[in-house]
Amino acid sequence: MQQEVPRRPPLEIIKQGSLWIVEDYRKGSRTGETHATHDSQLSAMRYAKSKMEADRHPCLVRWDSPRSVGGLYWNPLFEILTVRRDELVDGWAVVPEAGTCAMTVAPEREAATDRAKKLQRLYDFKHLRAYDGRGEEYEERDHRFLRNDITRSGVRFDPDAVAEPDEPDEPEPEPRTTSSDEPAGPSDVGTVGPASPGQLGASVPDVTQVEFTDTDGAVHRYSTPWHGGTEAQILTVSRKYATDEGVPEAFAAPFERWQAADGAPNVATVHESGTDPTSWVAYRVGAHSLADIGTELPARSRVEVLGDIADATAAVGGQSTPLCGLVPANVHLLEADGDRRATVANWGIEWAVREAVGLAHDGPFLAPEQRGGRLTATTAVYQLGALAFWLCCEQRPPESPSPDPGAIPRPIQGVSSRVKPHLARALAADPDERFDSAGAFYRALVEAV
Secondary structure, X not given: OEOXXXXXXXXXXXXXXXXXXXXEOOOOOOOXXXXXXXXXXXXXXHHHHHHHHHOOOOEEEEEEEOOEEEEEEEOHHHOEEEXXXXXXXXXXXXXXXOOOOOOEEXXXXXXXXXXXXXXXXXXXXXXXXXXXXXOXXXXXXXXXXXXXXXXXXXXXXXXXXXXXXXXXXXXXXXXXXXXXOOOOOOOOOOOOOOOOOOEHHHHOOOHHHOEEEEOOOOXXXXXXXOHHHOEEEEEEEOHHHOOOOOHHHHHHHHHHHHHHOOOOOOEOOEEEEEOEOOOEEEEEEOOEEHHHHHHHOOHHHHHHHHHHHHHHHHHHHOXXXXXXXXXXXXXXXXEEOOEEEEEEOOOOHHHHHHHHHOOOOOOOOOOHHHHOOOOOOOHHHHHHHHHHHHHHHOOOOOOOOOOOOOOOOHHHHHOOOOOHHHHHHHOOOOHHXXXXXXXXXXXXXXXXX
16 A cells, blocks of 8 residues: 655755746756745745745755755655554554655565655655664664765765656665765866855744844844744845945944954844855844833833943943944843843944945934944943933933033933933033943943932
């Protein structure tokens, strides 16, 4: 008995020119049906993984070059094919672990296993497990892609060596692979190397769960689950500006300062980064950002958050390094065992990229000098003062601060007279009139409340 099951080929993603092609993988023929074309690897991966699961394709092959495979992704339905003793039919049944219907049954284990091997080749199951009579121990056989380790750095995979079998029972030849230390054969031509590092589409655990948070402007934001059950936000340069002069350097400078300090408790942890298809970084976030719930926090928690931000500023820039990026959307709140702490991300990446491509700067949390295209050693002091103003007064900070360092914006009139002068000094239009550091401002604020 053998049950007929609809066959679908694996999918593959191949870069052709500036486009990413999603098509059927025909075991070497490279003439499979084309399903979609995309202008970014991330969108191609997102589409391909969704199609793989919706249409029951067994797996997805992502090519980094004509002879180099960068990634393999399996449909959960095709993870494991099992051979088990079935007392109901008095024989050995071959059943997908994620299913319930037997694909074939044989009276002996050996015969069932032979049939299962052919079904594994035919339907591209990732693993084949042939259990013993008690159903406790098993022998495992991996898919040929895994046996040949085709994604290992330096391995050249020759898809032309794999022919489509005419019949299910016809043995299928194994794909040829050569390591980078072996001479290439006649079919192993072209430039081949290890997988390119830092590819965004390959790094995201499940591109079908990526949510587009902000795709306007020079820098885009996405949110996604990350490895280990954490949440992440992805910051990436818009492809529109990816090739503009100075953009990679504008992204890299603040990112390198951030990455060097991401072990500090109040600096957002960098998960991964890269430059393909454009400069990007994935970092840890909590369930909320300060933009979501800042004015909903109790008064004491608001002051504690300001302290966390001041500590993060000291960790990344010290006393005199020009920094920016202290806006509510870049402050994330992490909670564990009843404790809450704030972490800061971005650190001026967005501001620097906008400056590089000539876009105007706006927003109530920007210091006056930022709007003019420069940073100072006390820019972060102004931004922390703007956050304190927002949290204390529950109003947007003034976008045009008074040039008089002693002037007190009207909304501050409602706060303690002890707090007013400190907020006014932090928000001074002249950078030299502000506190020397974010930490100094925070300490003065704490003593006043």
